[in-house]
Amino acid sequence: MAQSNDQGILTPKPVGENRRPGRTTVTYSPLTSIDLGQPEFGAGPRRRRQRRNEAGDLMRGRIVDAALRTLTSTGYANTTVRAIATTGGFSPALVFYHFGSVDALLLAVLDRVSGDRLARYETRLADVSNLQALGVAMEELYAEDLQLGQLTAVQEIVGALAFDPELGVEIFDRMQAWMIFAEELASRILAGSPLAGQIDPSVIGSAVIALYMGLEIVKRMRGGNSTGSSALMTTLVQAAPWIDQLLGKASPARRRTTTNVAIE
Numbered sequence: 371m372a373q374s375n376d377q378g379i380l381t382p383k384p385v386g387e388n389r390r391p392g393r394t395t396v397t398y399s400p401l402t403s404i405d406l407g408q409p410e411f412g413a414g415p416r417r418r419r420q421r422r423n424e425a426g427d428l429m430r431g432r433i434v435d436a437a438l439r440t441l442t443s444t445g446y447a448n449t450t451v452r453a454i455a456t457t458g459g460f461s462p463a464l465v466f467y468h469f470g471s472v473d474a475l476l477l478a479v480l481d482r483v484s485g486d487r488l489a490r491y492e493t494r495l496a497d498v499s500n501l502q503a504l505g506v507a508m509e510e511l512y513a514e515d516l517q518l519g520q521l522t523a524v525q526e527i528v529g530a531l532a533f534d535p536e537l538g539v540e541i542f543d544r545m546q547a548w549m550i551f552a553e554e555l556a557s558r559i560l561a562g563s564p565l566a567g568q569i570d571p572s573v574i575g576s577a578v579i580a581l582y583m584g585l586e587i588v589k590r591m592r593g594g595n596s597t598g599s600s601a602l603m604t605t606l607v608q609a610a611p612w613i614d615q616l617l618g619k620a621s622p623a624r625r626r627t628t629t630n631v632a633i634e
Contacts, residue, residue, distance in 0.1 A: 430468050430478075432458055437479050442519040446530040449476070473531065477540055480527045483520045488547055490514070499558045500619045501610035509603045525586045545579070552579055563617035 436458025441449045451472060455462040469475040494511060498504045515521045531537040552575030560566045560574075585602060 433465060433468055434478050434482055437475050438523055441526050442522045446526045473537060476527050480544060483523045484544060487520055495555060500614045502614050505607035505610040509607060512603050521586055548579055549575055563619055
């Protein structure tokens with residue numbers, strides 16, 4: 371049991387069944403109007419609801435930010451309600467009020483991180499139709515992922531929840547957008563080549579994601595050594611021109627200037 375210094379309450383360490391979305395039961399003191407984002411007196415009902423919604427969204431954003439920072443710095447096993455609340459400077463009770471459990475909160479973290487990453491990848495790879503351009507872009511995107519700590523967050527969450535009978539379904543559902551994106555990208559690269567219509571792009575897309583995720587798991591097993599993933603990117607860049615020639619899609623690609631990504 372961990373005792374919160376904010377409200378003098380006892381909250382169970384969120385492990386096992388108590389980490390599951392919707393299954394955590396905790397007793398805590400009533401939240402204040404400030405905690406809940408309640409507006410000042412005198413506002414109309416509609417305005418009060420709007421203010422409550424805005425305050426709730428801001429609070430949920432703060433909690434997700436704190437959970438992400440805690441997860442990337444201490445790992446899944448140490449990402450407890452108390453640790454998240456300490457990182458964010460708010461009451462532990464707010465985690466349960468807004469999300470219900472630690473794992474439900476971590477799914478929200480995964481939604482944000484995955485959404486941000488997918489938006490970057492879709493934008494940067496929108497015009498890519500050969501492996502040479504893909505290799506150049508992927509090197510830059512992978513470096514940004516490492517800089518932002520987003521790969522760490524994804525691996526911690528997926529590694530901890532993917533094999534759970536219930537939470538694994540949630541993880542799988544969140545991977546579908548990436549599967550579709552990878553399939554569309556593979557279709558563009560195969561288009562106009564002798565392999566077009568001979569190979570299912572969805573198979574290639576799934577294989578690439580599995581390889582990518584697998585290399586990141588190996589990196590974790592090696593204590594954070596990213597040699598394997600970096601070597602894959604380097605190999606792709608080096609081999610891409612030759613593979614493009616075999617596919618009849620050889621075209622020179624100028625290296626883009628690396629984008630600097632701001633870290634909040």
